Amino acid sequence: MPGNRTPMTPQTKLFIGGAFVDALDGATIATLNPHDNSPIADVAEAKAADVDRAVEAAAKAFPAWSAMAAMDRGRLLLKLADAIEADAETLARLESLDTGHPLRDTRGLDVPRTAVTYRYFGGMADKFEGTVVPVEAGFLNYVLREPVGVVGQIVPWNFPLMFTSWKMGPALAAGCTVVLKPSELTPLSTLRIAELMRDVGFPAGVVNIVPGYGATAGQRLVDHPEVRKIAFTGSTAIGRSVVRGSAGNLKKVQLELGGKGANIVFDDANLAAAVNGAAFAIFHNQGQACIAGSRLLLHEKIADEFLDRFLKLARSIRLGDPLAEGTEMGPLTSRMHQQRVLDYCAVAREEGGEILTGGRAPDDPALSKGCYVEPTVVRADPGSRVCREEVFGPFVTVSTFKTDEEALAIANGTEYGLGGGLWTSNLQRAHRFAKAMISGMVWVNCYKRVNPGSPFGGVHASGYGREMGFEAMREYTSPKSIWVNVDAQLPPYYRR
């Protein structure tokens, strides 16, 4: 069984071919604690040559892994889920330390959701079936779902543990082997998962973890001719470069990119629930979520009352060390990202937006070395930059509407289409809006619900392809159609 490693002595090496190894050139990258920017550990930095080694290991492991009985692949994923639960406290503390997520979230959401995802795909492995097509008499046509091969997976820094499970769970269940690059900002929980995988008996090379920079390790993975698919989560800009890079060997691409979720509150909504739900939608994980409800659209009749309650709640959120019990909001994950969010506060002011609360780093001297930003609420014009561009922080814009048509036009007025929500007690309006919103996911009287069985992903600039459920299994497999002549008399094509 896995040892109970403390988060202060994390695994720091690359995981290639079943072993933890240094980078070929010995390079390392320091990972920092976003609470005070103190170094946590120096992690091996994969470069192109290390990625090549990892792809080679994954290619070598592929024939046996893809030929293994699906039930046995599933059994390993189920064992991994158990090992994650046994290791929950270590994983939660490691994730909080590296990302800045408050412990109450890593304990209550990230770790349990990670275990549940591996368990779901462990159960899925031997239930994802091919089909038989009812073709003309005399022929049998059946369709196999074959694993695509070695897949490259690129995971960002906002939910490393969870996103890794969303990507590796279906890939492994489907019979693919994996080379995964975590963000260099937050590699520690992924390396811990690699230790657990080794300990529960995943064969060498089935999973390889190569922390490193996007421009070097990430790019090599995208360009590699033996990688048959890239699954990428991150910004729309890098998503576009992944598509360009995939042209070399025409690899499959799956993109989970940004969002600018509209969260619409109608005048018949349960306001107490909407206020709480809207705060969770934007302030959970400091707003660093592609599905964050970052645009609040309020019916003008309830706008004042809603805002009054919402601002009180936003101002009362307890910021602090993510590892301290009782902290409700931690720091952003990096100094660079903190600055990016503060820059958007400046943009809001320049555009004539009204900062109703927040808009700055907190005064508290205990937080001064960290990457904190206060919960920020900005009244802004729906056409302004802060209402169109993804800020990816605890930053929500507020605008008002008079009619349903106006609300829908504002909601659909960005290039993104990932997630959105609405709060209403009118059943017809709920369904009408759910259908009309340009979005991969819609939440009615709730926000940011996810489940391993429910497809997750977006449209337009939010990307394509889906994580989770049967959709994810389709993403990691290719259909192969097989025709068998069982008793058909074939007329001669060439009559001689």
Ligand code: NDP
């Ligand atoms: P990026 O898109 O740059 O990074 C996401 C991942 O892609 C990281 O692992 C990164 O590595 C990697 N990467 C970067 N360049 C390449 C490349 N050329 N080839 C392959 N992989 C690459 O996002 P940022 O971290 O710069 O964040 C910027 C903005 O992106 C955020 O403010 C937010 O708007 C959006 N974003 C959206 C996310 C989502 O969940 N959809 C997640 C993260 C960001 P490295 O860390 O080394 O750069």
